[in-house]
Amino acid sequence: MGRAPCCAKVGLHRGPWTPKEDAVLTKYIQAHGEGQWKSLPKKAGLLRCGKSCRLRWMNYLRPDIKRGNITAEEDDLIIRMHALIGNRWSLIAGRLPGRTDNEIKNYWNTHLSKGVKAQQSKSDHPQPLSNNTDDKAKNKIMKKKKKPAKKESKNKSNSVDEEAEKKTITYLPKPIRVRALHISGGNKKYSKNSSSSASGSSSLQELLPQKQDMDNYAMSYEPWVGEHDLLGFSVEEDQNIDRVNGSISEENIINNIDDMECESLERLYEEYLQLLKDDNNVSGENQGQLLESFDQSLFL
DNA sequence: AACACTCTCAACCGCAACTGA
DNA sequence: CTCAGTTGCGGTTGAGAGTGT
Numbered sequence: 279m280g281r282a283p284c285c286a287k288v289g290l291h292r293g294p295w296t297p298k299e300d301a302v303l304t305k306y307i308q309a310h311g312e313g314q315w316k317s318l319p320k321k322a323g324l325l326r327c328g329k330s331c332r333l334r335w336m337n338y339l340r341p342d343i344k345r346g347n348i349t350a351e352e353d354d355l356i357i358r359m360h361a362l363i364g365n366r367w368s369l370i371a372g373r374l375p376g377r378t379d380n381e382i383k384n385y386w387n388t389h390l391s392k393g394v395k396a397q398q399s400k401s402d403h404p405q406p407l408s409n410n411t412d413d414k415a416k417n418k419i420m421k422k423k424k425k426p427a428k429k430e431s432k433n434k435s436n437s438v439d440e441e442a443e444k445k446t447i448t449y450l451p452k453p454i455r456v457r458a459l460h461i462s463g464g465n466k467k468y469s470k471n472s473s474s475s476a477s478g479s480s481s482l483q484e485l486l487p488q489k490q491d492m493d494n495y496a497m498s499y500e501p502w503v504g505e506h507d508l509l510g511f512s513v514e515e516d517q518n519i520d521r522v523n524g525s526i527s528e529e530n531i532i533n534n535i536d537d538m539e540c541e542s543l544e545r546l547y548e549e550y551l552q553l554l555k556d557d558n559n560v561s562g563e564n565q566g567q568l569l570e571s572f573d574q575s576l577f578l
Numbered sequence: 579a580a581c582a583c584t585c586t587c588a589a590c591c592g593c594a595a596c597t598g599a
Numbered sequence: 600c601t602c603a604g605t606t607g608c609g610g611t612t613g614a615g616a617g618t619g620t
Contacts, residue, residue, distance in 0.1 A: 293588095294589075294614085316606085329590085332606080332607085334588090334589085366608090368607080380609095384588085388586055582618100582620085583617105584618080584619095585616085588612105591609105591611075591612090592608105
């Protein structure tokens with residue numbers, strides 16, 4: 279694909295994996311365990327680079343990978359978590375057992391980002407009621423949504439109507455209130471301790487902005503008058519803001535994080551999960567109210 | 579039927595963090 | 600402390616498939 283190889287790959291296979299390669303890799307990892315990716319291909323007899331092997335295992339072959347559609351609950355959780363922590367796909371994936379960061383990233387880019395952006399622009403710049411060009415484009419998008427999934431594992435169990443309904447019961451974050459944590463720079467690496475596996479056993483505390491994040495956050499902070507940032511700070515009330523410079527004190531931000539009631543957030547999250555579990559018994563308006571209350575609770 | 583366009587997602591990339599000598 | 604090798608992450612790409620005309 280477009281770029282030059284990152285390392286010498288002369289003689290190595292590239293592109294889609296064959297069932298045979300999958301079988302070899304799976305067999306090897308089952309026998310020897312994960313890790314040693316660099317030397318794995320040689321030992322396993324694969325003509326692939328270690329990176330490729332790792333990626334294939336992590337995103338596709340792992341036995342705990344969850345196949346199937348992203349559910350409405352997962353969809354909603356992704357949106358909310360993205361609003362909270364930004365493009366930290368591995369962390370988001372950690373909250374969704376069996377889902378991979380790559381899958382969530384793809385899902386966000388293809389399904390959610392447009393919707394959220396549209397929601398934002400709609401609230402920022404209300405559009406005229408009718409616009410032929412826009413309507414045409416929207417119709418096209420809606421029609422595309424009808425497209426059945428490629429893979430059998432991705433088979434839509436729901437009809438078009440159900441798909442539409444799913445969209446209506448997906449409660450988008452309130453972009454005006456939720457300030458996404460902006461991580462400057464393209465590639466960021468976080469503490470290994472904070473990166474969670476897809477087992478879903480990680481703590482919500484891992485989701486909390488870390489010092490490094492807050493460093494970046496403090497650097498990129500913009501006054502947000504009359505609203506609350508992601509930590510629930512009311513900008514007007516927030517004593518961390520240097521009124522003279524109009525900037526936020528990095529030190530104070532960090533202290534604020536240290537002082538956060540992590541346990542109470544964890545409790546809130548558990549309650550949220552419980553709400554989602556009860557979804558079958560709650561529908562439409564009531565569900566919206568419940569989720570709304572969770573949303574509100576994040577900004578107490 | 580044929581072509582053009584759009585969407586999806588597996589795979590790739592570069593980079594930064596981690597690790598151990 | 601330094602440095603080289605390894606690992607993991609997020610951004611990007613493009614082949615393949617679906618849809619519209």
